[in-house]
Amino acid sequence: xxxxxxxxxxxxxxLVTLKGTSSRPLVGEExxxxxxxxxxxxxxxxxxxxxxxxxxxxxxxxxxxxxVIDASGKLVTPGLIDPHVHLIFAGSREEELExxxxxGVSYLEIKERGGGMPTTLKKTGxxxxxxxxxxxxxxxxxxxxxxxxxxxxxxxxxxxxxxxIRQLEIINILNKIHPIDLVPTFLAQGIPFEYENRVDELTxxxxxxxxPEIAKRRLAEYCxxxxxxxxxxxxxxxxxxxxxxxxxMKLRIHADWLVHSGGARLxxxxxxxxxxxxxxxxMEDIEALVRKGTIGIFLPTTPFxxxxxxxxxxxxxxxxxxxxxxxxxSAANMCESMQMMMAIAVLQMKMTTEEALVAATINAAHSIExxxxxxxxxxxxxxxxxxxxxxNHKFFPYHYGVNLAEKVFKNGKLVAEKGRRIK
Numbered sequence: 001x002x003x004x005x006x007x008x009x010x011x012x013x014x015l016v017t018l019k020g021t022s023s024r025p026l027v028g029e030e031x032x033x034x035x036x037x038x039x040x041x042x043x044x045x046x047x048x049x050x051x052x053x054x055x056x057x058x059x060x061x062x063x064x065x066x067x068v069i070d071a072s073g074k075l076v077t078p079g080l081i082d083p084h085v086h087l088i089f090a091g092s093r094e095e096e097l098e099x100x101x102x103x104g105v106s107y108l109e110i111k112e113r114g115g116g117m118p119t120t121l122k123k124t125g126x127x128x129x130x131x132x133x134x135x136x137x138x139x140x141x142x143x144x145x146x147x148x149x150x151x152x153x154x155x156x157x158x159x160x161x162x163x164x165i166r167q168l169e170i171i172n173i174l175n176k177i178h179p180i181d182l183v184p185t186f187l188a189q190g191i192p193f194e195y196e197n198r199v200d201e202l203t204x205x206x207x208x209x210x211x212p213e214i215a216k217r218r219l220a221e222y223c224x225x226x227x228x229x230x231x232x233x234x235x236x237x238x239x240x241x242x243x244x245x246x247x248x249m250k251l252r253i254h255a256d257w258l259v260h261s262g263g264a265r266l267x268x269x270x271x272x273x274x275x276x277x278x279x280x281x282x283m284e285d286i287e288a289l290v291r292k293g294t295i296g297i298f299l300p301t302t303p304f305x306x307x308x309x310x311x312x313x314x315x316x317x318x319x320x321x322x323x324x325x326x327x328x329x330s331a332a333n334m335c336e337s338m339q340m341m342m343a344i345a346v347l348q349m350k351m352t353t354e355e356a357l358v359a360a361t362i363n364a365a366h367s368i369e370x371x372x373x374x375x376x377x378x379x380x381x382x383x384x385x386x387x388x389x390x391x392n393h394k395f396f397p398y399h400y401g402v403n404l405a406e407k408v409f410k411n412g413k414l415v416a417e418k419g420r421r422i423k
Contacts, residue, residue, distance in 0.1 A: 003050050005043040006412065007067035010055045012076040013391050015040020017052055018362045018376035025295055025322035025366035031355040034393065035376075040076065044383040047411035052377055069407070071387050075395065077357065078377050079149030079384030079410065080338040081364035084276050084297050084326030086189075087139065087153040087182075088132055088167045091123035097333050100306035107258060107306075107332075108230050117190035120331040124157045124167075132170055139329070140178050142336040145416040147405035149384040150181040152252075152368050154224060156189030157331065159202075161210055168219035179410040179421075183368045185222040185252060186214050188240045191231060203236040207243040215247035222273070223249040227263035234262050241270055250369070256281040257302070268292045274367045276326070278311045279303065286319050295367040296321045298359070299328035300344035301335050313349040324367045325359040343400035353394045383412035 017035040026033075041058035043051035043066070051058045096115055099105040110116045124132070143151065153174075155167035168184055175182040188206055195202040214220050223244025227237040241251050250273050255263030257277035267275040268288035275281075275289055276297040289296060296316060303310040317323060325341045335341075342356040351359070365375025373382050387407040388395070395404065408416035415422055 001061070002063045003043065003045075003061045004063050005045050005050055005066040007069060008041055008043040008051075008058060008062060009069045009071050009076055009385065009387065010041040010059065012037075012040040012071040013073050014038065014075050014393060015042060015052070015377065016075070016077040016357065016393060017378065018078065018358070019052070019378055021362045021376050022371045022378070025363045025371070026358050027320050027322045028317060031317065031358045031363075032352060034354055034357060036393075042076065042377050042385065044409070044412045047383055049377060049379055049381050049383050052379060069387075073391055074406065075388040075390045075392055076377075077386050077388065077393070078361045078375055079386055079408070080147045080360050081368070081370075081375060082143065082148050082151040082326050082338055083274065083324055083364045083367045084299055084328050085151045085153050086156060086187075086328070086330035087151070088136055088155065088170055089120050089124050089157040089331040090127035090132060090135065091120055091331065092334075093120065093332050097305060111230060117332070118193050120157055121159050121190050121192050125160065125163050129166065129170065133173065136170065136174060137178065139336060140174065140180050141421045144180055144408060144410075145405060145419050145421055146337040146339055146403050147386040147388070147408055148180065148336070148338050149408065149410050150365070150368070150370065150374055151183070152185055152222070152326075153182040154185045154187040154189070155220070156187035156226070159190050159192050161205070161213070164210055165214065165217070165219065168214060172219060179413075179415045183222070183370070184220045185224050186211070186220040186244070186249070187224040187226065188232060189226045199232065199236060203232065203239055207239050211240070211243045211247055211249075215249065220249060222252050224252040224254065226254045227266060228254060228257055228261050229259050234266055237263065237266060238270070241272070245270070252276065264289060267294060273369065274324070278316065279307070279309055281311075283315060283319060286316050286321055290320050294321075295363065296323045297326050297367055298323055298345065298349065299326055300341050300349060301328045301333055304344050304348065305333045310349045313345065313351050317351070317355065322363055322366065323359050324364040325356060326364070337403070339396055339404060340400065342396040346397035353397060356396065357393050383409055385409040
């Protein structure tokens, strides 16, 4: 049978297919099998993949008249997926980052001094929608040129009724006009200054007013909560998540980032799709997440920048929890590069390069319930593909701190090349 194609990427030194991984996330030893094809090729028609195999196999299937892109000596992978992004915010907090990283001032202590997340809530609320759209578009462009083609995008940086609706509306606007696909999440995150000692009251407002209206407008697919010391406690988090589920949202949770808050245990109880951070989560709570089929998302940035303590990746993977990686990009510390997340995961968290790449592609796709169309290079899936200027997948932790993405394809279109977005 002859196949029509618009173009084919051929002669890849390594073609990472992750074939056969769409039905469930990979766990344990499964995370070390990338489905690599040497001298690989992938053919694209419109926005879909139509053929995958060796260069000889793919070229033998195609009808004449397609464009050829030579990837000799290069690594070709699925588009990278970032399943935890605090996307919409104004201002920056670089001075606080230095205080934490160099002087050892804790995240909670900065908040007690009148800084931290509440300052971002105030600045974001004061910014115009046009300003937020412009700043966020630049962030997305940077993600795109580094090979990220899909993200989970959270609200949470205004924490007022109208502010959270505005944040989600901005996410939905950007989802229509930017090449990156955005999966919208309502996040109950920071505590505004005026609610500092009235978190129960804020929680009641969220469950009685905010979530019903967000659901009515169909602005968010997921509901998430910052279940941490100094923010939402276990019972407040439970109310928020149960209300999100009541109104048709799927659930995620920030768990055990600063201390053992019990967030992972709550996530297991409620059967959340993902539990994120897991830095101070005891292994019995990890086992509870395994039993519920939850995906754990590791966020290497804050440990790298100032916490110094990483999630116990080796123990958690060995327990059988499927894991993904994400940037946790936020106003507190910014890194748009999933390549950097893979480097940190290998060099600091002792994940293998194969595990890190699985966590940044197919398992990340499962964590946002998109594995049926992204996360692997297989016939019928979206043509989200990256050509890296690297001979193999082990280069991510070896040649780090630079952008290895040479060409980025989204839905079958070349959208970035050599560090520049193509309009």
